Amino acid sequence: MKPQRPYLLRALYEWIIDSDEIPYLLVDATVEGVSVPEAHVQDGQIVLNMSPNAVRDLVMDDAFVMCSGRFSGQHFELYLPMNSIRAIYAKDTREGMVFPEEEALTVGPTEADQRRNNSDAPPDNKPGLRLV
Secondary structure, three states, X not given: OOOOHHHHHHHHHHHHHHXXXXXXXXXXXXXXXXXXXXXXXEOOEEEEEOXXXXXXXXXXXXXXXXXXXXXXXXXXXXXXXXXHEEEEEEOOOOOEEEOOOOOOOOOXXXXXXXXXXXXXXXXXXXXXXXXX
């Protein structure tokens, strides 16, 4: 299945805007590919005001968020890989969502594979399928 984060992010963003609140993103600025103004990064993170009044040309893709904004009067193009976004929340109510750390999917041997490879294991007498 596709990752949930982009869908949840877009839905929560619209919900916050429809609720007349200001959406903020908490971003891990240490993630590879992140482009944010370094002067505003604190402890490897940056909080961004993503309201329609604060950013221009907002794109929320399945893989990234991109827009332009102003920081201390200077224009800056923001690029946020989806896995760099740690949370989205409303400024005043603090309602929103913290996203879990994404873990790499690891595929290991199944229990059946382990039993098949372990000739010393006693049979479990359970019905099962086997390749003929």
